[in-house]
Amino acid sequence: MPADRLYNRSSDIIARDEALITGAMKYRLYPFSVARANGVYLWDADDNEYIDFMAVGGAIAAGHAHPKIRRAIESALDDGIAHPLVCYNHQPAVDLAEKLVDFLPGRFETKVWFGVSGSDAMDFLAKVVPLASGRPRLISFSGAFHGMTIGSGGISGHAALSKPIPNGHITKAPFPNPNNCSWGPCEKSGCSLKCLDFLEKEILGILSPPQETAAIFAEIIQSDSGEIIPPANYFPALQELCNSHGIWLILDEIKTGLGRTGRMFAFEKYGISPDAFAIAKPLGGGLPISAVIGRAEIFDADLYTAYTLGGSALPCISALALLDVIEAEKLVDNAKKMGQYLVSRLNKIADTEDMIAEVRGEGLLVGVELQHKSNSPESISELTAALARRCFENGLILLAFGNVIEMTPPLVINQDQIDQALAIFTKSIKEVGRA
Ligand SMILES: Cc1ncc(COP(=O)(O)O)c(C=O)c1O
The missing domain is CATH 3.40.640.10 (Type I PLP-dependent aspartate aminotransferase-like (Major domain))
Structure with missing residues (x-):
């Protein structure tokens, strides 16, 4: 875990969850215990902040805790x-x-x-x-x-x-x-x-x-x-x-x-x-x-x-x-505009990061397909899960299926927040690539 993050209370809740709640209802890529949420941000039980590019598998449209x-x-x-x-x-x-x-x-x-x-x-x-x-x-x-x-x-x-x-x-x-x-x-x-x-x-x-x-x-x-x-x-x-x-x-x-x-x-x-x-x-x-x-x-x-x-x-x-x-709030238009921005920024990242094979999506339903750098021993789905975990450790929550990282932020997201998330994503790609 990065040095600036503490996980004492989270670790305790995670241990109790593991003891009692069946794995049949879990698809977990990293140890996260959510405590509160607002807009496009989440906080864990130790008050670490995350930007939410999962939004409960695309289930949060208007952002967390929308006042209306x-x-x-x-x-x-x-x-x-x-x-x-x-x-x-x-x-x-x-x-x-x-x-x-x-x-x-x-x-x-x-x-x-x-x-x-x-x-x-x-x-x-x-x-x-x-x-x-x-x-x-x-x-x-x-x-x-x-x-x-x-x-x-x-x-x-x-x-x-x-x-x-x-x-x-x-x-x-x-x-x-x-x-x-x-x-x-x-x-x-x-x-x-x-x-x-x-x-x-x-x-x-x-x-x-x-x-x-x-x-x-x-x-x-x-x-x-x-x-x-x-x-x-x-x-x-x-x-x-x-x-x-x-x-x-x-x-x-x-x-x-x-x-x-x-x-x-x-x-x-x-x-x-x-x-x-x-x-x-x-x-x-x-x-x-x-x-x-x-x-x-x-x-x-x-x-x-x-x-x-x-x-x-x-x-x-x-x-x-x-x-x-x-x-x-014209969220359908925002999803379209911000989706185009997200995909174009991801394609720029793909120009220099050969771990990215393809970026595809519509609106704010975006997939980033990964590929292996030559002769790596880990499977492509292991690499994808490792990247999702590293993003989490750096403060970005997202999902991964097989060899695809999925990005589905709340539809209220803005350009600065996308930039913030992609700075973490790029840093994480570099770290996983070096590991
Ligand atoms: C396309 C699609 N259909 C159905 C479902 C099932 O929905 P729920 O998890 O609310 O039962 C999901 C959930 O991920 C889904 O993505």
Whole structure:
């Protein structure tokens, strides 16, 4: 640990955590015990300061402890309206549902479902869609991450995050990955969409016939597989394919939605219109809430699926405050501008640091892919984890998956704060490179 940092109280809490809380719910790259947070900064239990480029995996949009969101929560508590939605109704959920349906571009009757996490939203969709359509099969993508429940894990295809969950009625299609295409190499801009031909001929043609296939589930950017951005022509063509077979297109906007990619929703980039999509992570302004917005006919299936605290008044009020802040502070525009600045600064760093193979991302969802300097004995994922740890030791919190460092700061970040974080990042690269 650097000499200017003390970790006495943190070490104690970390030891107690290790003794009692199961590793099944931990993805830890460094020993951090968070005590408080404000804006884009975090402090540990020993009062060391960190700049937050993780933001709870992209779940903090308006920054930590935003005053408008705090005030909304405090006044809701004063009114004593922390009620659930299942057994009686309350205005905050109706107000929120009315705002959310406007986000779906399709011209059809729309409804909303509320839960408490991204996983339960995708789980609900995996359950309801076959019932609503009368078609038993689903298609999703290799490399996708949709959550940790049995249902959302079943539609996931992530090597590390969804490995123990078999599901015979779900067929995995190859995700269009310009950097690792089985039919490549191809031009990113002029992709010939061989993987979509495969989906049409092999998957719809043989394994999962259209008349038995209810929906195709997708993330617009596969973030947990390393910020994989498909070629520009993929999603419009996928939507056309879905339309031609009466198959619903269901999108997971849990990480990308609500401004993260420099658009309110990542699907806007392609001019497409999903039949339903899920949001969660940032929606509650720090409180747990998820929502599915979609065609009314999907929700009108004969199915009761509710969680006691799904759509509780308190997170609905917090979500309404968050939506106001996103609009009033133009956070979608800020994500776009600051994302461009972050990527251009990272590309400059890459010019001199050969540990960086590629910088990619949209808005403030940015991945930095690493590569080895020649003849290093450690694996590339060990190197990536070592860099994340060194960044932490130098005061920068971020995530790493495989060989990609992920940067998802709160959408309120400014240029000076990005410069501060990148000074730590560059220092850490040099230190890890020398080690
Ligand atoms: C794209 C995506 N979908 C679903 C989930 C699951 O959300 P939650 O962790 O809120 O259950 C995540 C979480 O990382 C995610 O990134």
